[in-house]
Amino acid sequence: MSGAAVRAVLARRALQAAGVAVLVSVLCFLVVRRLPGDAAYRIAAGRYGYDLVDAEAAEAVSTELGLDRPAWQQLGSWLLDLVQLDLGRSLVTSRPVLEEVGYYLLGTLQLAAVALVLAVVLGAAAGVLAARRPGGLVDRVTTTYVASVRAVPPFLLGLLLVLVLSAQLGLLPAVGHGDARSIVLPALTLGLGLSGLVARVTRDAVVEVQRSEHVQFARTKGLPERWVLLRHVVRNAAVVLVPYLGVQAVVLVEGVVVVESLFSWQGLGHALVHAVFWRDVPVLQATALVLALLVVAVNTLVDLAVLWLDPRPRRSEVLT
Amino acid sequence: MLRSSRPLLAASAAAALLTLAACGGSGAGSSAPADTLRIAGPFEVHSLDPTADGEVFTRLQVSETLVTADLQGELVPGLATSWSTSEDGRTWRFELVEGATFHDGTPLDAEAAVGALERVAAVEASPLSGAPIRALRAEGSTVVVELDEPHPVLPALLTHYSAAVLAPASYDESGQVAEVIGTGPYRVADVELPASVETERFAGYRGEAPEVERVTFQAVGRAEQRALLASSGQADVVFGLEPAGQQRVESSDVADLASSLQPRTIRLKVDAEHPVLGDVRVRRALSLALDREAMAEAVLREGDLAATQLLPPSLEAWQADVEPLVHDQQAAAALLDEAGWVTGPDGTRVRDGEPLSLTLLTYPDRAELPALATAIQAALAEVGVDLEVEVTNSSEVPAGQADGSLEMALIAKHFALVSDPLVDVATVFDPAGSDWGVMGWSDPAVTAAVDDLLAGATGAAAQQARETVARTAQQELPLIPVAWYRMNAAVNDRVEGFTMDPLETTWRLTDLRWGA
Numbered sequence: 001m002s003g004a005a006v007r008a009v010l011a012r013r014a015l016q017a018a019g020v021a022v023l024v025s026v027l028c029f030l031v032v033r034r035l036p037g038d039a040a041y042r043i044a045a046g047r048y049g050y051d052l053v054d055a056e057a058a059e060a061v062s063t064e065l066g067l068d069r070p071a072w073q074q075l076g077s078w079l080l081d082l083v084q085l086d087l088g089r090s091l092v093t094s095r096p097v098l099e100e101v102g103y104y105l106l107g108t109l110q111l112a113a114v115a116l117v118l119a120v121v122l123g124a125a126a127g128v129l130a131a132r133r134p135g136g137l138v139d140r141v142t143t144t145y146v147a148s149v150r151a152v153p154p155f156l157l158g159l160l161l162v163l164v165l166s167a168q169l170g171l172l173p174a175v176g177h178g179d180a181r182s183i184v185l186p187a188l189t190l191g192l193g194l195s196g197l198v199a200r201v202t203r204d205a206v207v208e209v210q211r212s213e214h215v216q217f218a219r220t221k222g223l224p225e226r227w228v229l230l231r232h233v234v235r236n237a238a239v240v241l242v243p244y245l246g247v248q249a250v251v252l253v254e255g256v257v258v259v260e261s262l263f264s265w266q267g268l269g270h271a272l273v274h275a276v277f278w279r280d281v282p283v284l285q286a287t288a289l290v291l292a293l294l295v296v297a298v299n300t301l302v303d304l305a306v307l308w309l310d311p312r313p314r315r316s317e318v319l320t
Numbered sequence: 321m322l323r324s325s326r327p328l329l330a331a332s333a334a335a336a337l338l339t340l341a342a343c344g345g346s347g348a349g350s351s352a353p354a355d356t357l358r359i360a361g362p363f364e365v366h367s368l369d370p371t372a373d374g375e376v377f378t379r380l381q382v383s384e385t386l387v388t389a390d391l392q393g394e395l396v397p398g399l400a401t402s403w404s405t406s407e408d409g410r411t412w413r414f415e416l417v418e419g420a421t422f423h424d425g426t427p428l429d430a431e432a433a434v435g436a437l438e439r440v441a442a443v444e445a446s447p448l449s450g451a452p453i454r455a456l457r458a459e460g461s462t463v464v465v466e467l468d469e470p471h472p473v474l475p476a477l478l479t480h481y482s483a484a485v486l487a488p489a490s491y492d493e494s495g496q497v498a499e500v501i502g503t504g505p506y507r508v509a510d511v512e513l514p515a516s517v518e519t520e521r522f523a524g525y526r527g528e529a530p531e532v533e534r535v536t537f538q539a540v541g542r543a544e545q546r547a548l549l550a551s552s553g554q555a556d557v558v559f560g561l562e563p564a565g566q567q568r569v570e571s572s573d574v575a576d577l578a579s580s581l582q583p584r585t586i587r588l589k590v591d592a593e594h595p596v597l598g599d600v601r602v603r604r605a606l607s608l609a610l611d612r613e614a615m616a617e618a619v620l621r622e623g624d625l626a627a628t629q630l631l632p633p634s635l636e637a638w639q640a641d642v643e644p645l646v647h648d649q650q651a652a653a654a655l656l657d658e659a660g661w662v663t664g665p666d667g668t669r670v671r672d673g674e675p676l677s678l679t680l681l682t683y684p685d686r687a688e689l690p691a692l693a694t695a696i697q698a699a700l701a702e703v704g705v706d707l708e709v710e711v712t713n714s715s716e717v718p719a720g721q722a723d724g725s726l727e728m729a730l731i732a733k734h735f736a737l738v739s740d741p742l743v744d745v746a747t748v749f750d751p752a753g754s755d756w757g758v759m760g761w762s763d764p765a766v767t768a769a770v771d772d773l774l775a776g777a778t779g780a781a782a783q784q785a786r787e788t789v790a791r792t793a794q795q796e797l798p799l800i801p802v803a804w805y806r807m808n809a810a811v812n813d814r815v816e817g818f819t820m821d822p823l824e825t826t827w828r829l830t831d832l833r834w835g836a
Contacts, residue, residue, distance in 0.1 A: 038722075041715035047372050048445035051734055052482075053715055054755040055722050060444035093366045093513070094496055159544060167552040174548050175360075175540050176516075264540045266515055277713065 005307055013300040017293055024292040025082060028285045029075050032276075039279040040067050046092035046278030065091055078285065088282040092274075101271065101286045108267035111190065111260070112252045114183055118191030119198050120245065126195070127202025128234070134207050142203065146196040158189040158262045175264040186263040190256065194248055201244050205237035212236070239310045246302035250295050355533040357815065357832065360549050361559035364514040364539040368490075369497040371443040374481040379827045380519050380537060382423075383484035383502030386414050386433065386463065387475045389825050393583075393736055395475055399428065399485055399503060400463070409470030409776070414463040414478075419526045422487035423507040430458030436485045437463070439495070446482040447743065472776040476740035479825065505530050505830050515539045530830040543687060550575045550810035557818065557827070558810040562687055563621040569810040577808055580820040581634045583736040584805035585627055586692060588680075589717070589729045592798050593760030596676065597727065601659040603797040607645055608652035609703040615695045616803050619688050627801035630793045634822055635741050637783075640790030645801060652703045661704070669704035677706040682730040683714035692802060693730045718755035731756060732805060736823055745789065746770050748799070761798035 032039070040062035045053045047061070062068055081088055087097035130142035149157070162185060166174040176182035209215060210233055218228045257269035268287055275284035359380075367373045370383060377383045388398035400414035420428040434456045441448045441456070452468040465474065477483065487501035500508050505527065506519040517537040521529060538555070540546050547565025550558040551572035561569060561577075569575050588606070590597045597603060612626035628644035661669035661676050669676040682693045690711045697707045707728075720726030733756045735741045735748075748757030751767050769785035777785055793799065811818045816833045 037713060037716050038719040041719040042713055044445065045713065045715040046366065049373065049375070052445040052447075054445075054718055056449075057445035058715075058718065058722075093372075094369075095513075162545070162548055166554070167548050170552065174552065174554055175545050176538060261541050262545065264515055264538065264542075264545070266512075 006304065009300065009303045009307065013296055013303070017296045020292045020296055021082070021289055022079070024288050025079065025285050026075065028288045029071075029078065029281065032279060032281050032284060033071060035276075035279070037279075039281075040065075042277070042279040043067075043091045046274070046280065061091075074281075078282070082289075087286045090280055090283050092278050092280045092283075097282045097286045100283060101268075101290055104266060104268045104271040104287070105290055107265060108256060108260075108269065110183060111186055111256060111265060111267055112249060114187035115190035115194065115252060116245065116249055118187055119194035119248070122191065123195035123198025124202045124241070126199040128206055128229075130199065130203045131206035131210065134203075139203070142199055146200050149192050149196040152193075154189055154193055155258050155262060157193060158186070158259055161185055161189055182263070183265075186256075186259050186265050189259050189262075190252060194252065197248065198241070198245070202237060202241055205240040206233055209233050209236040235309060239306055242305050242309060243302050246298050249298050354834070357532045357535045357557070357829065358555045359535065359537045359557045359559075359827070360540045360546055360555040361537070362539065362541060362543070362546070364541070365511070365517060365537075366514050367497070368500050368511070368513075370484040370486065370500075371440055371446045371482040374484050375824070376517060376537065377500050377502065377508075378481040378484050378504075379824065380517060380535060381504040381506050381826050381829055382500055382508055382519055383481075383486060384504050385478055385481070385483050386416075386437075386485065387478040389479050389823055391819065391821055393740075393823055395479065395740075398479075399433065400478075403475055405470075405472075405474075409472065410467045412465040412467070412474055413459075414465070416461045416463065417526065418461070420503050421524045421526070422489075422503055423501045423522055423524075424487055424489050425524065426487055426489070428485070428487075428503050430461055430463050432488055433463050433485045434458045435488055437483060439491075440483050443482070447477045447480045448483050451477055470775065472774065473740050473743050476743055481825075506535060509534070528830075531833050532829055535829060547810075550812075553812060556812040556815050559807075561808055561810060563619075565810075566621070566808060573813075575810045575812045578811050578818055578820045579806050579808040580822045581632060582734070582805045582807045582822050582824075583632055583634050583741060584732055584734045585630060585632055585801055586689070586730065586732045586803045586805060587627070587630065588696070588800035588802060589726075589731055589756070589759060590798065590800065591727055591759045594727055596678065598760070599659050600796060601655045602661075603800065605652040605655040605659070605703065606700065606705065607797055607800045608648045608655065609699050609705070610696060610800075610802065611647040611699060612645070612802060613647070615692060615699075619691045619695060620803060620806070622806065625803045625806060627803050629790060630799055630801045631735060631741070631745075631790060632804040635735060638741060638745070638786050638790060640787045640794070642791055642794040645794070649703060656703060656705075663704050667701075667704055668706045675706060676704065677708065678727050679708045679710060680728045680730055681710050681712055681716055681720060681726065683716070684711055685714055686732050689730055689732060696730065696802070721753065721755055721759055726759065730802070733757075742770075742773050746774055749789065749793075758798040761796070763792050763796065766792050 038058065040058040041053060043065070044057045044061045048057060066074070087101070089096055090100055093100065126142045126145065130139040133139060162174045165171050165185065172184050173179065173182050174185070215228060215232050218232050256267055257273060259265070260267045260269045268291060271283060272287045274280070275287055363376065365373050365376050370377065374383065378385065385398045386400040387395050387403065390396045397417070399417055399420060401417050403412060403414045405412050416428060416430055416433065422428060437448070438456055440446050441451070441453055443449060451471050451474055453465060454468050455466045457464050467474070484502065486497065490497050490499050490501045492498040505522055505525040507522040508517065509520045510518040515538060519535045521533050540549065543560065543562040543565055546558050547561055547568045549555040550561065550565070551568045551574065553574040566577055569577055590603060592598055613623045616626040617623040629640070629642055631638040633639060656669055660671045662671070664670040664675065680693055680696065682689045684690055693709045693711070697709050700707045717726065717729045717731060720729070735744045747754050749766050749770055750757060751762030753759050766789050769788040772785045773782060807820065807822070809820060814835045816835045817831045819828055819831065821828060
């Protein structure tokens, strides 16, 4: 891949990131304002617990945070702080937003990464095996597997895994965060669900690539089957699979809410739900911002990976 | 050739890692470190500040209050060994215990206690901020509280977790609590907000050292998971089980259920100035339409929790000799007829062309509330009342009251947030209305009775006053009682000596022993 192509990708994505940041911030702000209910009461409930929320507490919160200022002033000060990379403090916990969101982001990235690795290992292996003989036994078993892991919702799958691996066999802790073993069950829940799709996409991509002329040629020239698979089939199938995984990674990061809450895993989904519930606007804006930027970052990585993987010559090189 | 093997390498490395992770886990899920007590509960810890989420730290016996309460709700010494009030009731003196040190080694003195309490009193949401405090000062080893007017419930206010005394070093330069440095038998070893707190025995504690050396608290949001933790022995004490989870624990052989009636009543808060609900006959009809026993049996799995009056039986002094609330659909229908609401063509009652439609707010923080709300909806439909149920954030209740949009709310509110129920009763029956109490309702006899009690009435006069409150509430129904509340926990068999504190002042970890 050429330096110019990489620079073009990076420049395009950086521009996109800046636009997304402003758009997401403003949208978040507007959406929160449109939500029913009084923000000061919500924030007070988040801070003090609902046994202690009353009109005075809400009033005090409103005065302290300047919630009675006009909307444009509140939005303006957020955007101004954003430019200076100051995300402010949480309205509920009073802790710096950066610290809080960073903590949750780390949790989600860990979970998503392990889940993705699991999904790729299980899914791609099953897909490649199934593609060796389309319509064969392995292919049919894989199809059943794909259908069943897709049919079970993550919530149920998670509970089933807990019941079997934790409650019955006592192999893994059912909930928790921090201890290395506690990531296995939530990651497995997400990974298993995703592996079905990965298997399906891999299988179809591999089947298609195998039928292509260049693979036929590689076989004809006498390359051992193993090298045909690795050098020609897997690499070309990866060009299809990687962008697909990119999309899945984004879905994974945003879709972990259920799994995070089931396993008490501290992640962004968790933070987002709480921020909406308590009208913690700075945390909500920062969380949404981080999620949006994550989408841009993942897309950038996918672009670069495809650039590196795709064996077909780049357009500029063809022309020159 | 090298390049093409990279994906394979990565894949095999990942597979190896995962295998490692899985092997590392073998057999460790249910075996626990012998000296660590593992507690799980639904409540997350959002803040270290006692006025915000302090209850976890007082329950874990990290921080302590000047006065505390025993299992019966009677005031007992905490950091103060004794307290007294001046003749005119405007000056209170709290004598601090000798030899108490904070977890950072500094001694607990009156200055530190005054400093901590001044911060608490400045927070609107804390019960202490409601006291008419003029000044707090330190006099030797005594904390002196000067009031603008007598306030006999002051010691009870000091039992609340928000009034926990933290060391001066707990606060950062902006006045935020950066670290919980208390005086209790346990000190904080590690906190990971919002889900986990770890504590260890504090060697410098003034009293007897507890047997349990280390304690972990883990917030677990989902009730199913909590039940699994309890029944698989992955936690020693698990709070907040739903009925299905309770059955799971009961049928398991590793844990037992402990429970206690809480001074909390699930009740309907109604707008007594509402064009429909302002009519006491309608309120009585709504009450008569409720089959409380069936609802308690179906939702709370315990028919005995059906409320027969507002103040729960655990508050013995407040039990009045009143006609218990009953279920009588025909009487309900008759009362509605009398109030002018006649059955319309679709079964819903109408008056002057207006249907009898009401909106009920409730919140999901307590899992049984939405279920009870739908049961209430069904019961009222049978007498021709159309009820719309809205499940929302709990803060919508006070917010709706403030802007006048609230018609009815199903709430579960404590009567002994501080150890003396009088503080909450006075708030609930505040003639100006209260966020978690009456709305648009007052009664001169009740107001006078509460004022007498607040002014320090004792003996027969106090009993008389309490009866007046309970009796009037039963007749007028500004709040319609639905059910009482039982709090439960699953306790692992390896733990002995667990008692459930109905006021949840502490979890009494110092009483726990390891079983054989």
